[in-house]
Every structure is written in structure tokens, then in C-alpha cells.
Amino acid sequence: MQYQSKIWVYGGLVLFFLWNRDINKRVNSTKVKELIILIMEVIAQFMNGLNLGSIYALIALGYTMVYGIAKMLNFAHGDIIMVGAYTLSIAMSFLSLPAPVAIFISMAVCALLGIVIERIAYKPLRMSSPLAVLITAIGVSYFLQSVALLIFGSQQRKVESAVNLPSLLIGGVEITGEAMVTLGVTIFIMAALTSFMKYTKTGMAMLAVAEDKGAAQLMGINVNKTISVTFGIGSALAAVAGVLLTSSYGFVGPYTGSMPGIKAFVAAVLGGIGSVPGAMVGGLLLGIIESLSKAYISTELADAIVFGVLILVLLVKPTGLLGKKRIDKV
Amino acid sequence: MAMLTVENLEVYYGVIKALKGISFEVREGEVIALIGANGAGKTTILHTVTGLLPAKSGSISFCGEELTKTPAHKIVSMGMAHVPEGRRIFQELTVLDNLKLGAFTRRDKEEINESLEKVYQRFERLKERKSQIAGTLSGGEQQMLALGRALMSRPKIILMDEPSMGLSPLYVSEIFHIIQEISQAGTTVLLVEQNAKKALSIADRAYVLETGKIVLSGDAKELMKDDSVKKAYLGEG
Numbered sequence: 001m002q003y004q005s006k007i008w009v010y011g012g013l014v015l016f017f018l019w020n021r022d023i024n025k026r027v028n029s030t031k032v033k034e035l036i037i038l039i040m041e042v043i044a045q046f047m048n049g050l051n052l053g054s055i056y057a058l059i060a061l062g063y064t065m066v067y068g069i070a071k072m073l074n075f076a077h078g079d080i081i082m083v084g085a086y087t088l089s090i091a092m093s094f095l096s097l098p099a100p101v102a103i104f105i106s107m108a109v110c111a112l113l114g115i116v117i118e119r120i121a122y123k124p125l126r127m128s129s130p131l132a133v134l135i136t137a138i139g140v141s142y143f144l145q146s147v148a149l150l151i152f153g154s155q156q157r158k159v160e161s162a163v164n165l166p167s168l169l170i171g172g173v174e175i176t177g178e179a180m181v182t183l184g185v186t187i188f189i190m191a192a193l194t195s196f197m198k199y200t201k202t203g204m205a206m207l208a209v210a211e212d213k214g215a216a217q218l219m220g221i222n223v224n225k226t227i228s229v230t231f232g233i234g235s236a237l238a239a240v241a242g243v244l245l246t247s248s249y250g251f252v253g254p255y256t257g258s259m260p261g262i263k264a265f266v267a268a269v270l271g272g273i274g275s276v277p278g279a280m281v282g283g284l285l286l287g288i289i290e291s292l293s294k295a296y297i298s299t300e301l302a303d304a305i306v307f308g309v310l311i312l313v314l315l316v317k318p319t320g321l322l323g324k325k326r327i328d329k330v
Numbered sequence: 331m332a333m334l335t336v337e338n339l340e341v342y343y344g345v346i347k348a349l350k351g352i353s354f355e356v357r358e359g360e361v362i363a364l365i366g367a368n369g370a371g372k373t374t375i376l377h378t379v380t381g382l383l384p385a386k387s388g389s390i391s392f393c394g395e396e397l398t399k400t401p402a403h404k405i406v407s408m409g410m411a412h413v414p415e416g417r418r419i420f421q422e423l424t425v426l427d428n429l430k431l432g433a434f435t436r437r438d439k440e441e442i443n444e445s446l447e448k449v450y451q452r453f454e455r456l457k458e459r460k461s462q463i464a465g466t467l468s469g470g471e472q473q474m475l476a477l478g479r480a481l482m483s484r485p486k487i488i489l490m491d492e493p494s495m496g497l498s499p500l501y502v503s504e505i506f507h508i509i510q511e512i513s514q515a516g517t518t519v520l521l522v523e524q525n526a527k528k529a530l531s532i533a534d535r536a537y538v539l540e541t542g543k544i545v546l547s548g549d550a551k552e553l554m555k556d557d558s559v560k561k562a563y564l565g566e567g
Contacts, residue, residue, distance in 0.1 A: 204423075214418065215419075218402070219435075220403050222403045
């Protein structure tokens with residue numbers, strides 16, 4: 001056995017040497033250039049992935065917060081993105097409002113919509129089975145898509161980019177203004193959200209409700225209000241994701257939110273649903289995997305690869321990458 | 331005058347009648363024990379008083395206000411703290427965060443810090459472990475944290491559900507000693523316990539529960555001598 005493995009190692013080394021010598025012989029200035037271009041391309045794809053991943057992360061934050069606190073999967077969350085994008089488009093092109101105002105309106109509309117949906121559709125079901133809530137959420141998702149279809153038709157609408165920044169050229173890699181803003185905004189929101197949870201009373205109330213609703217009530221925390229705030233924040237983040245998504249891609253239709261919504265759900269599960277840093281890690285990872293698979297493996301297979309990674313991670317770590325394991329002590 | 335008066339309280343779990351017309355009262359400064367076997371309805375009473383469970387009929391009046399129609403989260407600021415069964419501290423938060431959540435409804439920052447110092451004085455272990463995640467504390471320490479958290483709301487009355495459950499004998503004695511201290515400091519105590527002997531030894535009065543009804547009540551010292559109580563709950567006679 002040992003003897004055999006030694007042969008393999010030596011054989012490998014010899015082959016590697018021959019191959020290496022071969023490359024050395026062939027390398028000339030054009031080869032070097034090609035290599036550099038390849039590296040640049042990989043970096044550019046990586047940046048693409050970060051851009052896409054940031055958007056997934058923002059949406060995943062909403063999924064994970066609502067799951068952590070209300071213990072439900074809000075499958076209508078993806079369609080809030082679409083509402084946010086339409087609101088932005090109307091505010092900018094019909095009302096010709098400046099971009100920051102339009103973004104603010106879009107966030108406010110979505111936050112309100114999230115709160116209203118929770119009150120009307122989910123709150124009455126809080127004591128019923130999780131399956132009933134899940135199906136209701138899917139229903140709300142179709143409802144939002146159909147309303148958009150009725151109002152705007154099935155045709156995709158062009159949306160002006162809310163981000164007006166020139167592209168940046170770093171060492172031959174072009175980074176679009178949208179990508180920079182997306183990454184910056186996501187990092188800022190992550191930091192703001194983390195400190196909000198840690199240092200404000202509302203944030204503490206959210207953590208308490210997430211862990212034990214009954215005990216939270218005994219502390220004097222209004223659970224209904226806390227859940228409303230959670231839906232509001234999550235939906236406002238979905239609006240931001242909608243703004244960034246349409247700024248990068250330029251179009252919005254009634255189904256704009258559904259695929260990013262599902263991907264972000266995968267991201268949340270990948271990172272460990274219920275965990276805020278997990279949503280960030282899961283989102284970015286997913287975006288990068290997707291971009292690189294599209295560029296170097298196959299566009300058609302990219303989604304299969306993304307979901308395959310999810311299955312692999314869950315096989316090894318069922319709680320997701322940063323998922324919490326409950327500590328139980330008697 | 332009675333601080334807390336419960337009259338003809340009826341509570342259902344679905345179709346099952348858990349409380350069949352319970353009446354009792356707690357006067358200011360007293361330590362009242364509710365004793366009874368598993369499933370007698372002790373925890374149900376406390377949960378209904380603090381609004382975690384709805385009452386079917388009957389009334390609960392606390393300092394002149396009706397509690398059956400008050401939402402659970404408004405009750406703590408009226409001066410009533412509840413240390414629930416199984417402690418239910420926030421396992422994933424730090425000891426300090428748990429204590430701060432106990433003072434959630436209070437706005438006076440300086441006075442909250444004062445209360446925090448008092449809690450640390452009473453439970454030195456909590457001060458040593460203030461930045462530790464609460465779930466990593468031992469069972470006894472978690473019970474101390476649950477008590478400390480309740481005290482952070484500066485309650486007039488404190489409801490305790492099985493504070494000795496699952497603790498080592500050493501901690502059980504310590505917990506009962508602390509309950510006496512809390513009582514001597516002027517807080518009224520309503521204590522639910524399966525450990526009837528210990529409970530009766532520190533209580534002023536007690537009520538004995540059996541399957542949703544109060545079957546016996548009176549002075550704690552006298553109940554200790556009662557033959558039926560001795561037989562059923564004290565393991566004597």
C-alpha cells in the first residue's frame with residue numbers, strides 16, 4: 001500500500017514537472033497578457049457576484065428577521081421588492097422626483113405594505129399551524145403579483161437608474177457605480193441593523209420576542225408592536241433591494257421579485273435562518289457562486305449549482321453556516 | 331386591604347376546564363403559598379393573573395384595577411412581576427441584557443442603574459458573570475437571574491412559579507432564603523411550589539389546590555399540622 005502511494009506521488013511530481021516545463025517553454029508575452037486578462041475577468045465576475053450577492057443579502061435580511069421574530073417564512077417578501085421597484089419608477093418618471101426622495105418614498109410604501117400585510121393576513125393566524133401561515137404567505141405573493149399585472153400589464157417597464165455614479169476603472173477592471181453603491185449600502189445597512197438590535201430598546205425587544213414571546217410580554221414588551229416593526233424594517237430593506245436591483249438591471253415587471261426572493265430565501269437558509277450575519281454571508285456567497293458559475297460553467301446550470309450548494313451545506317450543517325444551536329440547560 | 335383579589339376564576343384549555351372557580355386574596359406584605367400536585371392548576375393561575383392566558387370568567391383585581399382585560403405587556407408596569415416556571419430567561423442574551431430587559435418599561439436611567447446595583451449586591455454571581463451569555467449559567471444561577479430580572483421592574487408583588495424546581499438542595503435553601511429577604515424588603519410574594527414543606531415554612535398563609543379547585547386554605551403554620559396536608563404533601567403520617 002505504502003509503496004503504491006509513493007509511486008503515485010512521484011509519478012504526479014514528474015508529470016507536474018513536465019507540464020510545468022511545457023508551459024515555461026510556451027509562455028511568451030502574449031500568453032502573459034492573456035493570463036492577466038483572465039485574472040481581470042475573474043475579478044470582474046467576482047465584483048458582479050458581490051453586487052448580486054449584496055442584493056440577495058438585503059432581501060435575506062428581511063426573511064431572516066421575520067423568521068427569527070415571527071417564526072414564519074414570509075414568501076411574499078420577494079414581491080415587496082417588485083412593489084418597491086414600481087414605486088421608485090413611478091416616483092421618478094411620473095412625478096419626476098429626485099432619486100433620494102423617490103427611494104425614501106419607495107421604502108416608506110413598502111414598510112407600510114409589510115405592516116399592513118402582517119396585520120391583515122398573518123396576525124389572525126398566529127395561533128394556527130405553520131402550514132396555514134405558509135400557504136397564506138404564498139397566497140399574498142400571488143396577490144401582489146396579480147395586482148401588479150392588473151395595474152401595469154405584463155410588459156416590463158424601463159426604470160431609470162437611481163444611482164448616478166460613473167464607473168470606476170481599477171487596474172483594468174471596470175466597477176460600475178451601481179455595484180459600488182450596492183456594496184456600500186449593504187455594508188452600511190448591516191452595520192446599522194446590528195447596532196440597532198444591540199443598543200436600542202426596540203432592538204432588544206426584538207431579540208427578546210425572537211427567543212420567548214411569553215417571557216417578553218412579562219417584561220412589558222408589546223409583542224404585536226414588535227412584530228409590526230420587524231415587518232416594517234424587513235420590507236423597507238426589500239424596497240432598498242428593489243431600488244438597487246432595478247438600478248443594475250434597468251427593468252421591472254410583475255415577477256421581478258419572485259426569483260431574487262427565492263434566491264434570497266436560499267441565502268438566508270444557507271447562512272442560517274434567523275441569524276443576521278448569516279443572511280449577509282449567505283447572500284454574498286450565493287451571489288459569487290452564481291456569477292462565477294454563469295461565467296465559467298454554464299448559464300443554464302448556474303441555478304442548479306446554487307441550489308446544489310445549499311443541499312450540500314445543509315447535509316453537513318443542517319442549521320446553515322452561522323445558524324444558532326439552541327443551548328438547553330436544566 | 332387586599333392587594334390582589336381573585337374571584338371565581340375559570341380558565342379553559344380548549345374544552346378542558348383547568349380552573350373551576352378559584353378565589354383567593356393576597357394582602358400587602360404577605361407571603362402566600364399555593365401548593366398542590368402536578369396539574370392542579372397552580373401555573374395556570376399565575377399565567378392568567380399576568381395575562382398570558384385568557385380567563386373565561388371571574389375577576390382578578392390588583393390595586394383596584396381589573397387584570398382580566400389588561401394585555402399582558404401592560405401588567406408589569408402596574409407593579410407586578412412574574413418569575414415563570416422553568417425560569418425562561420433569555421438564553422442567547424447576556425446576563426446584563428436580561429437584567430436590562432427586566433427594567434424594560436422603566437424610563438429613569440439613573441434609578442435603573444441603582445436597581446441594577448441592588449440586584450448585583452443580592453446576587454454577587456450575576457455581577458461576576460454580567461457579560462456572559464445567560465444560557466451558559468448553571469440552573470441555580472439562571473434562577474437567580476430570573477429573580478434578579480423580575481426585581482429590576484421594582485414590583486409591589488412578585489409571582490414565583492416553582493423557583494426550586496430542578497435545583498440542588500443547596501440552591502433550594504438559598505432561593506428560599508432570598509425569597510424571605512425579598513419579602514422583608516417590603517415586596518409581597520405569591521409563591522407556587524411543589525416543595526410544600528419549604529413553601530409552608532416561609533409563607534404566612536397558604537392555599538391548597540386540587541384539580542382546579544381550592545380545597546383548603548389558612549395559616550401556613552396550621553396547615554403544616556393538618557393531617558390531610560401532612561399525608562398528601564409533606565410525606566408524613
